[in-house]
Amino acid sequence: MDFSSKLLENAVYEVSQLPGIGKRTALRLVLHLLKQPEQRTENLSTSLVNLRGKIQFCQNCHNISDTTMCEICANLKRDDALVCVVEDIRDVMAIENTGQFRGKYHVLGGKISPMEGIGPQNLKIGTLVDKVRKGVIKELIFALSSTMEGDTTNFYIFRQIEGLEVKTSTIARGIAVGDELEYADEVTLGRSILNRVPFEGSLRQD
Amino acid sequence: MDFSSKLLENAVYEVSQLPGIGKRTALRLVLHLLKQPEQRTENLSTSLVNLRGKIQFCQNCHNISDTTMCEICANLKRDDALVCVVEDIRDVMAIENTGQFRGKYHVLGGKISPMEGIGPQNLKIGTLVDKVRKGVIKELIFALSSTMEGDTTNFYIFRQIEGLEVKTSTIARGIAVGDELEYADEVTLGRSILNRVPFEGSLRQD
Numbered sequence: 001m002d003f004s005s006k007l008l009e010n011a012v013y014e015v016s017q018l019p020g021i022g023k024r025t026a027l028r029l030v031l032h033l034l035k036q037p038e039q040r041t042e043n044l045s046t047s048l049v050n051l052r053g054k055i056q057f058c059q060n061c062h063n064i065s066d067t068t069m070c071e072i073c074a075n076l077k078r079d080d081a082l083v084c085v086v087e088d089i090r091d092v093m094a095i096e097n098t099g100q101f102r103g104k105y106h107v108l109g110g111k112i113s114p115m116e117g118i119g120p121q122n123l124k125i126g127t128l129v130d131k132v133r134k135g136v137i138k139e140l141i142f143a144l145s146s147t148m149e150g151d152t153t154n155f156y157i158f159r160q161i162e163g164l165e166v167k168t169s170t171i172a173r174g175i176a177v178g179d180e181l182e183y184a185d186e187v188t189l190g191r192s193i194l195n196r197v198p199f200e201g202s203l204r205q206d
Numbered sequence: 207m208d209f210s211s212k213l214l215e216n217a218v219y220e221v222s223q224l225p226g227i228g229k230r231t232a233l234r235l236v237l238h239l240l241k242q243p244e245q246r247t248e249n250l251s252t253s254l255v256n257l258r259g260k261i262q263f264c265q266n267c268h269n270i271s272d273t274t275m276c277e278i279c280a281n282l283k284r285d286d287a288l289v290c291v292v293e294d295i296r297d298v299m300a301i302e303n304t305g306q307f308r309g310k311y312h313v314l315g316g317k318i319s320p321m322e323g324i325g326p327q328n329l330k331i332g333t334l335v336d337k338v339r340k341g342v343i344k345e346l347i348f349a350l351s352s353t354m355e356g357d358t359t360n361f362y363i364f365r366q367i368e369g370l371e372v373k374t375s376t377i378a379r380g381i382a383v384g385d386e387l388e389y390a391d392e393v394t395l396g397r398s399i400l401n402r403v404p405f406e407g408s409l410r411q412d
Contacts, residue, residue, distance in 0.1 A: 002302055004264075004295065005272045011257040014250045018235050027296065029224050033258060034270070041258040044220040045251030051217040052239060052247040058210075064240070066211045089210065090233065096208055 001027070062107040062124045064089045072096075072104060079103045081138035085128065085157065087111055087150075091143060103141075106131070111149035112156055120156055129160045139167040146173060172197075207233070268313040268330045270295045278302075278310060285309045287344035291334065291363065293317055293356075297349060309347075312337070317355035318362055326362055338367045345373040352379060378403075 001023055003009035008030065016026035033041050057063065058070035065071075072078060072092075082103030086092055087110060095101050108123045131137055140161070144150035158168060174192030175184050184192075207229055209215040214236065222232035239247050263269065264276035271277075278284060278298075288309030292298055293316060301307050314329045337343055346367070350356035364374060380398030381390050390398075 001299060004276050004278065004298070005261065005270050007253075007257045007261055007272055008270055008295075011253040014253040017246070017250075019238050020231075020234075025226075028226075030254070030257065031294065031296070032225050033254060034261060038258050040223070041254050044223075045255050047213075047217040047220040048236070048239060048247050049251050051213045051236065052244050055211065055213055055240060064211050064214055066213055070210050072210065088237065089214075090237070092210070093207060 058107075061105045062109060062127070063092055063105060077102075080136050082141070083128075083131070083137050083139070084141045084143050086143050087145070095143065108144075108153065111144060111147075112153045113149045123153070125157055125160065128157065132161045132164050132166050135165060137166055139169060142168065142170040264313075267311045268315060268333070269298055269311060283308075286342050288347070289337070289343050289345070290347045290349050292349050293351070301349065314350075314359065317350060317353075318359045319355045329359070331363060331366065334363065335366045338370050338372050341371060343372055345375060348374065348376040 001009075001012075003012070011030045012023060012026045015021060015029055016023045018026075021029075033044070054066075056065050056068060058065040058073055059068050060073040061070060063070045063072070067074075079102055083106050084095060084101060084103055085106050085108065086095070087108055089107065092105050092107065095105075106124070106128050108125065108128075110118050110123055112118060112120055112123065132140065140157075142154045142157070144153055154170065161168075172195060173188060174195065175181060175188065181189065207215075207218075209218070217236045218229060218232045221227060221235055222229045224232075227235075239250070260272075262271050262274060264271040264279055265274050266279040267276060269276045269278070273280075285308055289312050290301060290307060290309055291312050291314065292301070293314055295313065298311050298313065301311075312330070312334050314331065314334075316324050316329055318324060318326055318329065338346070346363075348360045348363070350359055360376065367374075378401060379394060380401065381387060381394065387395065
């Protein structure tokens, strides 16, 4: 693209570096900011710079937090013995939204992915193993996505804690509530039959 | 969404104010920035604040520019007598890309749109009429999109310059080069038949 302005070209370049945003979308967003009051752009950049510069990670679960210990870890009413292992804050938010989980989290910060150059040493696995070793955790719930990377990560952690005194489980895979059977993929449907639950138990979950 | 961090919540809110970006996308973009070096976020915000604070608009054609007169208007080789009326810088870039236009532009900054509260007084129509009145312009090419708003704007400008000594034209509407006739909408196909061009003329344009 041939811009008439270096300032514009530079801004479009920086915005287009964001994932999933091409040059055209970047130009549209930048032109939008030009039409808005200057304060809007100031607010946007200040919020980003503030976040990037001041953000902390909970020293216990590694979730994004404004303090050295996040609200969930600081909550004495939540069960220390039940820990859900997730990839990032989006998974924490999704699970918190259900209102079904009263334990704590351990945020890995990603999944093992040789393709993207992410190895176990890039994730918060060491501190998880340490926590398990201390014996406070009774059950670990693996809640990573069921992709190749997710399964690899689950398996790697599982090997690290093998022999230690802890129960492990993974979240149930199955047909989504409200979904039609005929449109489900066979792997999911197969799993939902293998891992069927007693009828009374299924009612309780709603 | 229930965030564990005010800093994060604030950044996601600001990003989600951009057009076409919802809360989820905003969160994805912000988390991406958190994984990147701090310099990346600094560069992004600086480029936006710089653009918003320092950008100028060409005093002649109103296009975005780093200087008081844009490169196209300052180019003495381009024809002052032929002016293409467009909505914004994206249209200028698109036409410049064709390499077919050696005249100058007049950037309105939008289209008349009562729905969005944009009236003629919000657009750069007055300076266009002034330019026509001075008699330098021999032909005005209307290159607005052929929507209700575009047609309204064309017509409004046309009425303002009625009686003045200037030729007016609009860009040709027709079947796109490489498109199949059978998939074209009837209005476009109808126009392409009404506005047919001599066979020799059609060859010259490639």
